[in-house]
Amino acid sequence: MEGNPFADLEPVDKNELVRRVSKTVLHASERDRRGLFDKLTAKNAHRMAKLMAEAPVFYKNKEDAPREILLDQELAARLPDDFFDHPTRWIEKQPNITRGYDQDCVLPTGEVIEELWHMPYDVSKVKMIDLSNEEGDLRLVSKRLEPGDAREISLARRAYEAGIPTPKVMGEIMDHGNLYAWFEHVQGINYNAFLRKRIFHDLDLVRVTATSPDDFEAYFSEGSVFEDLPDSMRRELLVIYHDAEMLRLKHGFAYYIPHIEELFGGEQQSRGLTFLRYIFERMPGLAEDPAKLQLVVKYFGFKNTVDLIDRIDALAGFDQNYQLDSSSSDFFRSIKVRLSQIVREVNVINDTIRKKILTYYFGYEPWLKKQEILALCQSKGITHKDFNDRNFVIEWDMKKNIPKKNEGEQVRMFIVDWESGSNA
Numbered sequence: 402m403e404g405n406p407f408a409d410l411e412p413v414d415k416n417e418l419v420r421r422v423s424k425t426v427l428h429a430s431e432r433d434r435r436g437l438f439d440k441l442t443a444k445n446a447h448r449m450a451k452l453m454a455e456a457p458v459f460y461k462n463k464e465d466a467p468r469e470i471l472l473d474q475e476l477a478a479r480l481p482d483d484f485f486d487h488p489t490r491w492i493e494k495q496p497n498i499t500r501g502y503d504q505d506c507v508l509p510t511g512e513v514i515e516e517l518w519h520m521p522y523d524v525s526k527v528k529m530i531d532l533s534n535e536e537g538d539l540r541l542v543s544k545r546l547e548p549g550d551a552r553e554i555s556l557a558r559r560a561y562e563a564g565i566p567t568p569k570v571m572g573e574i575m576d577h578g579n580l581y582a583w584f585e586h587v588q589g590i591n592y593n594a595f596l597r598k599r600i601f602h603d604l605d606l607v608r609v610t611a612t613s614p615d616d617f618e619a620y621f622s623e624g625s626v627f628e629d630l631p632d633s634m635r636r637e638l639l640v641i642y643h644d645a646e647m648l649r650l651k652h653g654f655a656y657y658i659p660h661i662e663e664l665f666g667g668e669q670q671s672r673g674l675t676f677l678r679y680i681f682e683r684m685p686g687l688a689e690d691p692a693k694l695q696l697v698v699k700y701f702g703f704k705n706t707v708d709l710i711d712r713i714d715a716l717a718g719f720d721q722n723y724q725l726d727s728s729s730s731d732f733f734r735s736i737k738v739r740l741s742q743i744v745r746e747v748n749v750i751n752d753t754i755r756k757k758i759l760t761y762y763f764g765y766e767p768w769l770k771k772q773e774i775l776a777l778c779q780s781k782g783i784t785h786k787d788f789n790d791r792n793f794v795i796e797w798d799m800k801k802n803i804p805k806k807n808e809g810e811q812v813r814m815f816i817v818d819w820e821s822g823s824n825a
Contacts, residue, residue, distance in 0.1 A: 470485075
């Protein structure tokens with residue numbers, strides 16, 4: 402951004418002005434240069450404020466630009482006359498593609514330019530084209546590219562022909578200075594949107610630790626996000642949970658051990674008894690089952706609860722520099738050694754639970770499928786610019802709001818956006 406980017410425009414050329422402002426704001430926002438933008442446009446601040454309320458426009462409208470339409474005859478036959486009269490105008494009127502985000506705070510709505518300062522993204526560049534008729538369903542995705550980015554289309558074709566799971570190129574349109582690539586439509590959401598959905602959020606909560614038996618079972622009850630899991634799998638997951646009960650109790654006990662440090666500054670008659678009451682308040686299962694309590698206590702090197710209390714009461718606490726003295730440091734260090742082993746075992750069980758749930762919904766673990774696609778690209782010698790989560794699309798059942806399995810009981814995952822240059 403050097404100089405006023407709008408100085409050469411006539412006041413009457415509003416459409417081009419809106420497009421220029423949209424592009425400039427987008428790039429300035431991406432580079433965090435709003436201050437510079439405001440400085441360069443200070444003389445036109447009042448006019449600029451009005452323009453910020455306009456809907457952003459990013460496509461060109463060059464009347465003398467060459468036109469080229471490359472489509473299969475069958476596809477062309479479904480298009481209305483309006484398309485051939487003015488391809489750019491017809492395409493840009495189509496609805497924006499749905500990316501699958503549940504929240505509105507991820508991408509701009511595309512309603513006003515001002516949004517771009519907070520969410521610098523052109524949501525209008527990818528459109529949904531529905532050409533379904535009595536002859537059958539036909540939906541396409543149109544992506545607007547810069548004319549210099551035509552290599553993205555050839556790279557996408559090459560990837561498709563090499564067997565990489567990516568949408569097929571269905572056509573190319575050059576019109577009014579714009580380049581559009583048409584792809585087959587995949588009814589899905591991008592992987593980044595999946596990671597933000599409740600189903601993934603709740604999946605992260607389904608662990609043997611940090612949940613009570615009732616809480617764990619509630620994740621699969623009626624009305625929960627996993628209520629459609631078959632009964633056999635629910636029972637299997639509950640067995641895993643209950644088999645790991647002692648591990649869960651040991652983990653919880655060790656998790657609260659650092660609280661003893663907080664008791665050094667108090668005047669409790671017995672730090673050991675205070676700590677035990679603290680544990681009982683947070684882990685009532687131990688308070689109600691003395692046998693399990695003794696097993697947990699013994700695991701950490703104490704003879705019984707009396708020994709635990711005496712050992713805590715005997716700790717000297719901090720030295721003159723408010724550092725743990727040697728005996729106290731040894732006490733906590735021994736607990737951490739045992740906790741490390743517990744954490745490893747807990748992680749194995751938690752991973753098993755996650756894998757079973759994901760395999761039910763997907764037929765595989767999604768992040769492993771991403772790695773599989775990456776390895777396939779490398780083996781075929783085809784380079785994708787950005788393996789970001791947003792560039793992977795998974796088929797999705799929009800009505801049920803869950804992944805959509807095919808006949809092979811798997812959910813297809815595709816890689817998209819074979820960009821070779823900038824995102825301008």
